[in-house]
């Protein structure tokens with residue numbers, strides 16, 4: 269590892285050389301390489317997270333380019349996973365980036381998680397979030413979840429058995445509409461997700477049991493407490509739950 273590349277972040281006391289080596293030894297699954305996934309992946313790749321698995325089944329289209337900064341005009345028509353892996357490998361050749369062109373489902377999620385210490389949901393639909401949540405619960409792999417709509421965004425960090433999971437909060441709620449997206453807002457929320465992810469890889473969850481809520485219009489950031497649901501179909505102790513402590 270070329271330590272010079274990371275010198276400025278190793279100056280941060282909570283990182284240092286020990287933290288840098290920890291990041292280099294980490295593997296993270298990022299589901300979604302779009303408006304949230306792109307800036308988040310740049311931040312993780314730049315920070316030297318050693319292995320990134322990028323899962324996305326979509327093709328790059330013109331209406332992506334207002335916010336999906338991993339891609340350029342001449343990427344139109346290409347698979348996002350492949351273009352993301354190529355761009356990130358060029359950005360930081362020291363790390364391994366694996367692009368997987370697929371839509372996440374419960375069946376393939378466990379396979380994608382193999383060898384990963386953490387997963388990130390940077391998707392725009394609830395079924396994919398909940399599928400990743402279930403797979404992470406089975407492997408007890410921490411999960412960082414983020415979402416945006418218009419000026420607003422939220423971030424949550426799940427540690428199974430300790431904090432509420434996504435099914436505690438969202439099981440049975442209406443699917444997302446996902447119509448409004450501005451790069452300035454998705455980029456800000458993606459940076460918050462990346463900061464939470466890096467801290468969790470270093471062993472510290474900065475928002476346990478809280479939903480971080482970003483208002484990019486009123487320019488506020490709030491933490492809202494969230495609670496575990498005893499009847500949660502994933503982490504609850506009921507007959508369908510996994511009964512995670």
Ligand SMILES: [Zn+2]
Pocket residue numbers: 432433434435436437496497500501502503504
């Ligand atoms: Zn739960």
